[in-house]
Amino acid sequence: MSEIEPSPEALEVARNLMQSSIGTVNEILSSGNYGIEWKPDNTPVTDIDKKVNQDAIEQISQAFPNDRIMGEEQSKDGSGNIWVIDPIDGTQALEQAIPAFTVCIARLDSNGTPQFSIVADPISGDIYESVTNQPTLKNGQPKHNPGINVSGCLTFLFYLVALSRICPIFSFFLTKSSHYLPIPL
Structure with a gap:
């Protein structure tokens, strides 16, 4: 081993x-x-x-x-x-x-x-x-992992941005984690 x-x-x-x-x-x-x-x-x-x-x-x-x-x-x-x-x-x-x-x-x-x-x-x-x-x-x-693709990540990001407009906790998440995301918010 x-x-x-x-x-x-x-x-x-x-x-x-x-x-x-x-x-x-x-x-x-x-x-x-x-x-x-x-x-x-x-x-x-x-x-x-x-x-x-x-x-x-x-x-x-x-x-x-x-x-x-x-x-x-x-x-x-x-x-x-x-x-x-x-x-x-x-x-x-x-x-x-x-x-x-x-x-x-x-x-x-x-x-x-x-x-x-x-x-x-x-x-x-x-x-x-x-x-x-x-x-x-x-x-x-x-665990089947079909892979991560850029368009899937962007769809998820756009989903979070949309949710942040209706629910403050998602806005908090985006603000606190934006340094992990590949694009500026």
Whole structure:
């Protein structure tokens, strides 16, 4: 097995971590009792971010004690492979009760070459998995990807612009994410 191919054990740990993260997020959300703080960079962090990040560090460290873990809220030094965790990608959406956030994890070899990434949507329960040199999976099944074309992207962009005229949240999205779009707004 080359160094970029992940071990089956690493994938299993990551898959289990995503399942438990979905449970953690939904349990805390349903309680309605989670705190929000502001970090020095003026971005929000919730108790959910902290709990998912801490659980990830514990589960990964138990299985791979020498691996380095880079979490958005907390990290752990190591000399092995590198795990990257974004416990809640979209904390601002979560904070505003917009169901547009995910849990993200990736693993790189010790040289920084990607091995896999997994993204979970706690609201739908969908889990997307991408392993180097393998097809992308959605909920364990190959995900058909017909490809992305420029006209499709522009149609989507025009759709968002039209929606922004009727709904303020889409206007907010376009304003906040315009630096990711290939054309000026």
